[in-house]
Amino acid sequence: MVSSSLEELSLMADVLIVGGGMAGAWAATSAAQAGAKVVLADKGYCGTSGVTAAAGPGHWWVPPDPPAARDTAVASRIAAGLGLGETEWMYRILDQTWRTLPTLARYYKFGVDDEGRVNYRAVRGPEYMRALRQQVLDHGVTILDHSPVLELLARSDGSIGGAGGQRRQVGGRAYRIAAGAVVLAAGGTSFLSHLLGSQTNTGDGYLMAAEAGAEMSGMEFTAAYTIAPAHSTMTRSMAYAFATYYDVDGYELDLPFGPEQTVRLARALQRGPVYCSLDRLPDDIKARLHTISPNVPLVFDRWGIDPYRDRFEVTLHNDGTIRGIGGVRVDDVNGATSVPGLFVAGDNASREKVAGAISGGGNVNSAWALSSGVFAGAAAARVARSTKSRSTELSPLGQAGLRPRGRPKDVDKAAARDGVRAEMHPFDKNLFRTGAGLAASSQTLEGFWNEVANHGQASSIALRETAALLATARWSVATAAVRNESRGLHRREDHPVQDARLAGRLLSGGLDRVWVALDRRSAGVQPGQLKAVS
Amino acid sequence: MIELIVAERCTDCGACIEVCPANVLDPGRDGLPVLARVEDCQTCFLCELYCRADAIYVAPDCDRRVAVSTEDVLASGRLGQYRKHSGWDEWAEQFPNEQWLMENVFRRAGEAAAQAKVTSADVIRTK
Ligand SMILES: Cc1cc2nc3c(=O)[nH]c(=O)nc-3n(C[C@H](O)[C@H](O)[C@H](O)COP(=O)(O)OP(=O)(O)OC[C@H]3O[C@@H](n4cnc5c(N)ncnc54)[C@H](O)[C@@H]3O)c2cc1C
Ligand code: SF4
Ligand code: SF4
Numbered sequence: 001m002v003s004s005s006l007e008e009l010s011l012m013a014d015v016l017i018v019g020g021g022m023a024g025a026w027a028a029t030s031a032a033q034a035g036a037k038v039v040l041a042d043k044g045y046c047g048t049s050g051v052t053a054a055a056g057p058g059h060w061w062v063p064p065d066p067p068a069a070r071d072t073a074v075a076s077r078i079a080a081g082l083g084l085g086e087t088e089w090m091y092r093i094l095d096q097t098w099r100t101l102p103t104l105a106r107y108y109k110f111g112v113d114d115e116g117r118v119n120y121r122a123v124r125g126p127e128y129m130r131a132l133r134q135q136v137l138d139h140g141v142t143i144l145d146h147s148p149v150l151e152l153l154a155r156s157d158g159s160i161g162g163a164g165g166q167r168r169q170v171g172g173r174a175y176r177i178a179a180g181a182v183v184l185a186a187g188g189t190s191f192l193s194h195l196l197g198s199q200t201n202t203g204d205g206y207l208m209a210a211e212a213g214a215e216m217s218g219m220e221f222t223a224a225y226t227i228a229p230a231h232s233t234m235t236r237s238m239a240y241a242f243a244t245y246y247d248v249d250g251y252e253l254d255l256p257f258g259p260e261q262t263v264r265l266a267r268a269l270q271r272g273p274v275y276c277s278l279d280r281l282p283d284d285i286k287a288r289l290h291t292i293s294p295n296v297p298l299v300f301d302r303w304g305i306d307p308y309r310d311r312f313e314v315t316l317h318n319d320g321t322i323r324g325i326g327g328v329r330v331d332d333v334n335g336a337t338s339v340p341g342l343f344v345a346g347d348n349a350s351r352e353k354v355a356g357a358i359s360g361g362g363n364v365n366s367a368w369a370l371s372s373g374v375f376a377g378a379a380a381a382r383v384a385r386s387t388k389s390r391s392t393e394l395s396p397l398g399q400a401g402l403r404p405r406g407r408p409k410d411v412d413k414a415a416a417r418d419g420v421r422a423e424m425h426p427f428d429k430n431l432f433r434t435g436a437g438l439a440a441s442s443q444t445l446e447g448f449w450n451e452v453a454n455h456g457q458a459s460s461i462a463l464r465e466t467a468a469l470l471a472t473a474r475w476s477v478a479t480a481a482v483r484n485e486s487r488g489l490h491r492r493e494d495h496p497v498q499d500a501r502l503a504g505r506l507l508s509g510g511l512d513r514v515w516v517a518l519d520r521r522s523a524g525v526q527p528g529q530l531k532a533v534s
Numbered sequence: 535m536i537e538l539i540v541a542e543r544c545t546d547c548g549a550c551i552e553v554c555p556a557n558v559l560d561p562g563r564d565g566l567p568v569l570a571r572v573e574d575c576q577t578c579f580l581c582e583l584y585c586r587a588d589a590i591y592v593a594p595d596c597d598r599r600v601a602v603s604t605e606d607v608l609a610s611g612r613l614g615q616y617r618k619h620s621g622w623d624e625w626a627e628q629f630p631n632e633q634w635l636m637e638n639v640f641r642r643a644g645e646a647a648a649q650a651k652v653t654s655a656d657v658i659r660t661k
Contacts, residue, residue, distance in 0.1 A: 145552070
């Protein structure tokens with residue numbers, strides 16, 4: 001740990017929640033409602049941290065009446081999910097979201113549309129997270145802000161009994177929390193792209209889960225990208241639904257609104273700069289854009305750009321596992337992992353079962369973050385109740401970036417972080433993938449990983465984050481290399497079509513040595529399939 | 535990235551230091567928060583939203599520093615713009631939260647795209 005003269009802070013809880021974004025805040029509420037004493041620790045500030053806080057999540061929302069509506073929604077999502085979704089899970093989150101979201105009305109003023117109907121599904125990020133923080137506090141939860149969790153702690157039987165971290169606004173004071181159960185809700189990662197609100201999400205929850213023995217699922221699906229004005233973080237896509245695009249010579253590009261738009265935009269960006277105009281946005285929306293999404297017009301205004309008349313340069317920022325779908329494999333819909341005492345929620349978990357092989361952004365992700373938080377919080381509270389021990393005899397599990405395998409020495413963090421960006425962001429490497437390109441990425445990442453894991457001593461939070469970014473990138477690249485086909489977000493230039501034998505989820509894991517294997521429980525998997533996966 | 539805190543407006547309430555998710559600010563000796571780690575700023579504008587004194591200016595540029603002067607920012611009238619348009623605090627009655635319109639926009643865009651497919655001859659490569 002960062003050396004600090006302060007004595008370690010020691011706390012006890014029934015349930016510890018790691019991460020205070022949407023999923024963590026719902027998990028904390030749910031665990032407290034189940035009677036647990038809850039501590040929530042966030043790297044930043046619960047209320048502004050995480051990708052929800054700066055955005056505006058629309059939830060997957062289908063009322064139970066008429067019943068056919070949910071059947072239709074689930075059936076179409078199963079079809080769109082290309083064999084990786086699970087019907088049962090989709091019904092569960094639709095139902096939970098519909099029941100739970102309106103209960104926030106005490107803290108969040110839901111919008112009323114022009115016909116006077118309350119709209120629950122579309123909420124504004126800063127207000128939503130502010131409301132969730134208040135709800136969490138009113139439930140008696142202890143919040144530790146600016147307190148990144150650095151590692152999990154295990155009991156002698158291997159079950160998870162707490163976590164340790166550092167209070168970065170209290171002189172780097174170390175803390176440890178002994179708990180009956182732990183919920184990881186530390187979000188996904190954009191591999192440090194400029195995706196809005198994503199800088200505290202460095203994949204820490206994935207690394208900590210793997211160190212405890214959990215496996216990942218769906219890590220190949222990191223090729224999601226979102227448009228933003230060049231040099232800005234404003235990856236909010238609504239206004240672009242009506243965009244017109246131009247190349248550098250002023251010729252209009254054929255980039256119609258629809259599912260293929262991002263890929264076509266990426267190809268255009270490979271050829272040169274792309275400019276955009278929002279002149280086709282309907283006038284009534286132009287007039288209200290600042291009260292729909294106030295941070296969107298703000299960017300243009302400060303740059304002196306009139307987006308309805310001028311053409312401005314655009315770019316794409318990588319979404320990684322955020323609007324991608326990989327994460328810790330969830331064993332059952334209650335958020336249990338394969339490790340006793342350890343639960344996951346939100347983007348920290350794989351969303352393949354609810355989103356399929358395509359992005360969960362725009363609706364499913366939020367419904368999942370909310371529902372999985374509610375499920376995991378309640379389940380963790382149940383486990384904590386039956387686990388009498390709040391043992392302080394706990395072993396720390398942190399490895400890379402905390403405890404070097406070899407002789408400690410200074411590691412060039414900046415180079416390693418840039419290395420992750422350089423493998424995970426470029427279109428020719430992560431969006432338009434090839435076997436040869438993935439092999440080269442793997443080799444580069446392996447080099448950085450060895451450097452950090454062998455020599456990185458516990459000198460800073462950033463080094464631990466670097467280890468997490470590298471671990472996540474390695475799983476992603478390894479899984480993408482095994483999926484010798486194109487499916488949903490995963491696109492292989494050398495295998496452009498779907499392969500029916502690969503209609504299953506791919507698990508991955510391992511720290512020193514990365515492994516990939518077929519999840520035999522995938523709905524589409526027949527016995528004897530997939531010899532290709534080693 | 536955050537570029538400026540206007541000293542004469544800041545009331546030293548400490549809110550920005552607390553809410554900044556990236557821990558960019560430190561309490562300063564003279565009371566004013568210090569921009570201690572601007573390179574960590576994630577350009578989320580949330581410090582502005584929480585500053586009731588409208589003292590903070592975040593430039594939209596996330597990958598380059600820009601020169602910003604207090605005089606220009608004060609003259610631009612943009613301080614507090616995000617908090618105002620968000621309808622926070624004293625602005626609640628004048629600026630309603632219309633986030634719910636978002637799905638309406640996407641729906642209309644989908645319809646327009648479907649319509650364009652049906653009716654349009656190619657308009658590619660016209661200026
Ligand atoms: C711009 C944008 C718009 C989006 N819009 C939509 C939408 O309209 N509909 C939709 O369904 N989805 C949308 N999504 C996706 C959706 O926002 C996410 O799926 C959702 O926020 C996930 O919630 P979460 O709590 O898992 O993660 P987050 O909200 O990212 O929260 C993770 C939290 O964990 C904390 N953390 C990280 N590491 C640590 C650590 N080591 N210790 C302690 N805490 C840690 C972080 O600080 C953060 O607070 C959007 C995403 C983006 C980027
Ligand atoms: S929130 Fe505003 S008033 Fe308060 S300390 Fe920060 S800059 Fe000053
Ligand atoms: S813009 Fe966001 S990250 Fe930057 S200083 Fe303000 S709150 Fe912090």
